[in-house]
Amino acid sequence: MERASGSRLSRWLDDLLTRSPRFARFASGLGLAIENAIKVPVFRCQRCGECVLSHTAFVCSQRCPKRLRNGACGGTRPGGYCEVYPERRCVWFAIHARSRTLGRIAMLTEILPPHQWSIEKTSAWLNVFRGREEPPVWRVGSIADRLDGKAADRSIEEREP
Amino acid sequence: MLVERTLRDAIDSGRFIVTAELGPPLGAAPDLVRKKASYFRGLVDAVNTTDNQSGVVRMSSIAAAKILLEEGVDPIVQMTCRDRNRLALQGDIIGAAGLGVRNLLLLTGDHMTMGNQPEARPVYDLDSVQLIQAARRMREGRFMNDEEIKHPPGVLLGGAANPFAEPMGLRLLRVAKKVAAGVDFIQTQAVYDVERFGRWMAGVRDLGLHERVKIIPSVLPARSAKALTYMSERVAGMLVPEELIRRVERADDPAEEGLRIACETIARLREIDGVSGVHLTPVAWEKITPRLVEEAGLAAT
Numbered sequence: 309m310e311r312a313s314g315s316r317l318s319r320w321l322d323d324l325l326t327r328s329p330r331f332a333r334f335a336s337g338l339g340l341a342i343e344n345a346i347k348v349p350v351f352r353c354q355r356c357g358e359c360v361l362s363h364t365a366f367v368c369s370q371r372c373p374k375r376l377r378n379g380a381c382g383g384t385r386p387g388g389y390c391e392v393y394p395e396r397r398c399v400w401f402a403i404h405a406r407s408r409t410l411g412r413i414a415m416l417t418e419i420l421p422p423h424q425w426s427i428e429k430t431s432a433w434l435n436v437f438r439g440r441e442e443p444p445v446w447r448v449g450s451i452a453d454r455l456d457g458k459a460a461d462r463s464i465e466e467r468e469p
Numbered sequence: 470m471l472v473e474r475t476l477r478d479a480i481d482s483g484r485f486i487v488t489a490e491l492g493p494p495l496g497a498a499p500d501l502v503r504k505k506a507s508y509f510r511g512l513v514d515a516v517n518t519t520d521n522q523s524g525v526v527r528m529s530s531i532a533a534a535k536i537l538l539e540e541g542v543d544p545i546v547q548m549t550c551r552d553r554n555r556l557a558l559q560g561d562i563i564g565a566a567g568l569g570v571r572n573l574l575l576l577t578g579d580h581m582t583m584g585n586q587p588e589a590r591p592v593y594d595l596d597s598v599q600l601i602q603a604a605r606r607m608r609e610g611r612f613m614n615d616e617e618i619k620h621p622p623g624v625l626l627g628g629a630a631n632p633f634a635e636p637m638g639l640r641l642l643r644v645a646k647k648v649a650a651g652v653d654f655i656q657t658q659a660v661y662d663v664e665r666f667g668r669w670m671a672g673v674r675d676l677g678l679h680e681r682v683k684i685i686p687s688v689l690p691a692r693s694a695k696a697l698t699y700m701s702e703r704v705a706g707m708l709v710p711e712e713l714i715r716r717v718e719r720a721d722d723p724a725e726e727g728l729r730i731a732c733e734t735i736a737r738l739r740e741i742d743g744v745s746g747v748h749l750t751p752v753a754w755e756k757i758t759p760r761l762v763e764e765a766g767l768a769a770t
Contacts, residue, residue, distance in 0.1 A: 373580060374577055374596065376577065378643070380639055382629060382658060382705065383579060386708070387635070388635050391706070404638065417645070417646075419602065421599065
């Protein structure tokens with residue numbers, strides 16, 4: 309695991325968690341309990357341990373049967389229904405709609421890195437705080453960096469339906 | 470047998486690209502692949518081998534591709550994220566390249582519930598955008614964990630797009646991500662509604678994606694109205710306009726009508742700015758390819 313490179317506080321916490329297994333058990337148990345109590349009922353959190361809600365307009369993309377982190381698959385049915393569960397709306401359909409409402413379309417243009425299964429079912433908040441993020445090689449940034457960003461945002465937003 | 474036409478040559482020369490699709494057999498029958506290869510050899514630039522398409526187990530796409538290479542056909546190996554995790558995918562990318570494969574089409578993959586063994590465990594360790602990014606980095610000499618690859622796979626990378634799914638903005642976003650992640654070409658879902666495809670293509674042009682990658686729409690000639698209805702209802706992400714189904718139904722010879730529709734579609738697609746080629750997917754009708762290539766005027770390219 310890449311070591312934390314964040315603030316002094318997060319480095320201090322990471323050291324403490326690494327040094328003391330008892331404290332680590334307590335902290336992760338507490339963190340997970342609080343997180344589950346909030347995120348499971350509110351967002352139908354799937355406990356992936358690597359929360360992407362802030363990128364997806366607070367709709368959990370991990371509810372997708374294919375757990376897609378970078379947009380809808382090609383199998384969506386007419387009206388935006390799921391390939392696997394025809395009675396359910398595609399979560400990416402909801403993410404796109406909510407992102408437009410909240411003015412967060414630009415956040416959808418970032419390519420999200422592969423999920424780290426090694427931290428599944430751990431506290432995502434604690435993971436962020438400890439700086440357990442993907443190695444920086446995966447940070448290619450948004451499509452806006454590689455394409456004409458402003459134009460990308462505009463044409464993705466306006467071309468409806 | 471020498472491979473005379475390749476996708477890379479077609480892309481480099483700037484000529485109109487013609488690719489086709491081959492569904493590997495349901496058993497250990499290399500001769501079936503060889504027979505289908507004979508319908509394509511010399512007529513198209515490259516041939517896709519599907520990867521357990523629609524969640525139905527078939528000969529693996531890499532194995533079928535190896536047989537195509539022996540038959541003098543440049544294969545495009547399709548790889549989905551449905552059945553393999555990132556270790557298996559990376560192994561198969563260098564494995565395929567080691568066998569002489571020079572093109573990959575990287576997909577998320579139809580879910581197994583669309584197939585005939587729905588109880589299988591879905592993998593989806595990566596999504597197609599992440600797989601494309603991983604493959605591009607592998608081509609540049611790095612595994613996903615950033616360790617060096619001594620002999621990187623020299624492959625062209627492709628992605629898929631569905632121009633007919635909603636909402637259009639989300640679709641364009643996904644294509645743009647695939648382009649940013651590093652594809653060289655995009656093959657689309659089969660086109661029946663050319664006008665709607667044209668609207669999607671306008672969005673692609675607005676983003677300038679057609680200047681960075683080759684956009685290759687699919688054309689699927691169907692033999693009967695029943696086949697069209699089946700695809701519209703059962704194949705993930707496919708839409709066939711009602712009037713086209715009726716046109717084939719009313720025809721005296723439905724197969725001829727299906728072929729005529731395919732030729733008309735190709736002609737109209739070639740008129741659209743930014744379309745770089747066409748992908749022929751004569752599912753279970755590979756035999757028609759020589760006539761289709763001839764009558765659609767693709768032989769001259």
